[in-house]
Amino acid sequence: MNLARLDLNLVVALRALLEERNVTRAGERVGLSQPAMSAALSRLRRHFDDDLLARVGGHYELTALGQVLLDRTSTAYDVLERLFASQADFDPAEESREFRLVASDYAVSVFGTELARVVHEEAPGIRLRFTQTPPTVVDDTATLLSAVDGLLMPHGVISDFPATDLYDDRWVFLVAENHPSLEGRLTLRDLATLPWVTYQRTYDAPAVRQLGMLGIEPQVEVSVDSFQLLPLLVAGTRRIALVQARLARLMAPITAVRVVDPPYEAVPLQEAMWWHPVHTHDAAHIWLRETAAGVGGRLTAVPDTPDLL
Numbered sequence: 145m146n147l148a149r150l151d152l153n154l155v156v157a158l159r160a161l162l163e164e165r166n167v168t169r170a171g172e173r174v175g176l177s178q179p180a181m182s183a184a185l186s187r188l189r190r191h192f193d194d195d196l197l198a199r200v201g202g203h204y205e206l207t208a209l210g211q212v213l214l215d216r217t218s219t220a221y222d223v224l225e226r227l228f229a230s231q232a233d234f235d236p237a238e239e240s241r242e243f244r245l246v247a248s249d250y251a252v253s254v255f256g257t258e259l260a261r262v263v264h265e266e267a268p269g270i271r272l273r274f275t276q277t278p279p280t281v282v283d284d285t286a287t288l289l290s291a292v293d294g295l296l297m298p299h300g301v302i303s304d305f306p307a308t309d310l311y312d313d314r315w316v317f318l319v320a321e322n323h324p325s326l327e328g329r330l331t332l333r334d335l336a337t338l339p340w341v342t343y344q345r346t347y348d349a350p351a352v353r354q355l356g357m358l359g360i361e362p363q364v365e366v367s368v369d370s371f372q373l374l375p376l377l378v379a380g381t382r383r384i385a386l387v388q389a390r391l392a393r394l395m396a397p398i399t400a401v402r403v404v405d406p407p408y409e410a411v412p413l414q415e416a417m418w419w420h421p422v423h424t425h426d427a428a429h430i431w432l433r434e435t436a437a438g439v440g441g442r443l444t445a446v447p448d449t450p451d452l453l
Contacts, residue, residue, distance in 0.1 A: 154191075155224060157184035159217045165197060165204045222291040223422060234427035236267035236435075243432055244273045246281070246288065247296035248343070250371035251415065254390045255296065255310060259439045266435070276369065279344050289420035293429065294436075299414045306419055308433050310440030313413040315351045316392050317404045318378045318385045325382065330407050332360060334384070339365035341377040341385045351386055354411050375399035388413060390443075415440070 160170035161181070171181035189196055196213070197204040206214065247256060252274050263270050277297065281288055285302045289295060295302075296310070319326055326334065335355065340362040342352075355362065366377050372395065374385040379400040387395075392403045417436050423429040 151187075152224065154184060154188060155217065155221055157181065158188055158196075158213065159221050161185055161188070161197060162206060162210055162214045162217055165206065167197075219287050219290055223420075234431050236270060236431055238269070239267065239428070240269035241428065242271040242273055243293040243428075244275065244291075245294045245296060245417075246277050246292050247274050248277045248371060250388055250391050251296040253372065253394060254313075254388070255415065255440065255443060258443065259436055262435060262439055277344075279369070285418075286420070289418065290422070293419065293423065293432065295418040296415065297418060299416055300411070302418065306421060306424055307416040308437050310415045310417055310436060311443040313388045313390050313415060315386055315406060315410040315413060316389045317406060318375055318387055318392060318396075318401045319404055320379055320381055320383075321400045321402055322380075323382065323402075326404075330384070330404050332358065332407050335362070335407070336360045337363070339363050339381075339383045341366040341368070341374055341383045343367070343371050343374065344369050351411055351413075354408075358408060375401045 156174050157170070157176070160173045161167070161184075164170040164173060167181050167185060168178050170176075171178050174181075176184070185197070192209060192213075194209040195207050196210040198207050245256070256272070256274055260272050263272060275292070277295070278288070281295070281297070282302060285295075285305065289305060298313075299307075317330055319330070325338075342362065342364050344367065352362065365383060368374070368377065371387060371391055374387050375392075375395045376399060377383060378385050386406075389403075395401075396403050417433060419429065419433070
C-alpha cells in the first residue's frame, strides 16, 4: 500500500458513510454536497473493491467489509486527528483543550484527584476526562491508546508502549471487622479457602498471578469493576479482597473492614502513565506527562502504610 497515493480526506468521508449509512446525511455531516459524497463513495468502492454500503429495501446496510472497517476507520480517524493536532509549543496557562485519560477508580481516587487540582492551578483552560479502564485493555492496547491521551496502569499488565513512572504502592488484604473465623493475621490456607471479591479480570493482576505461583487459586464469589466497592462487599461477610494500600488508607476509616498484611512477600506495585508513541514528541503531552510525574513523585513521598494487622 502506497500511502502517498491516497487521499486522506477519504478517511473522513469513509467514517461518515459507515456511521450514517446514508450518502446525503454523510455529506451534511462533513460539509460535502450529495454529488461530492457520492463521488467519494465511488472512489472508496473502487479502492476496496467492495460496495461497503448495500441497498436493502429503502435503506443501506453495511457489507461484511464495511462492518469490519467501521471500528478501524474510527480508530484511524482519531489517530490522524491527534497526529495533526500535535503542537511544537504549549503554554498551559493559555491553552484550552481536553485530555482524556483511561484509569481505574483506584487511580483516580489516589492520583487523579491531586492531578486535577494541580492542572486547575497551572492550566485553568485544560480539562481532564477520566474514563473507566475496560476489561479488554490487555487484548488490544494499541487501539485503546490510539484514541486517548494516556492510560494509568501499573507495570506488569501491559508492555511494549512508552510509559513514565508515577508512584509506588503495595497490596494488602481487606477483611470484615468482625470476621467470624479470623482473629489475627491471614494465612495461606485462609487465602485458599475463604471466598473472594475481586476487581474485573482477576488473572490480569500480577499480585494474583503471584498467588498462582504459590499454588493458590482464589475462590471468587463476587467480581466488580470498581476498587472502591471492594470494602463494601467485604464488610459483614466472610469474604476477603486484595486492594492497594493507598486506597485502603482512604477507604478503611469509612467502612467496617480491617486492613491485613499478606501472609507472603507480595509483589510491589508501580503505577505508570502509558501513551501511544504518536504522542511522544507532542509539546502538550510532554507537559501532561511531566505534570503527572511531578504529582506522582510527591505522592510517593507520602507513606502508604495504613494500620495493619
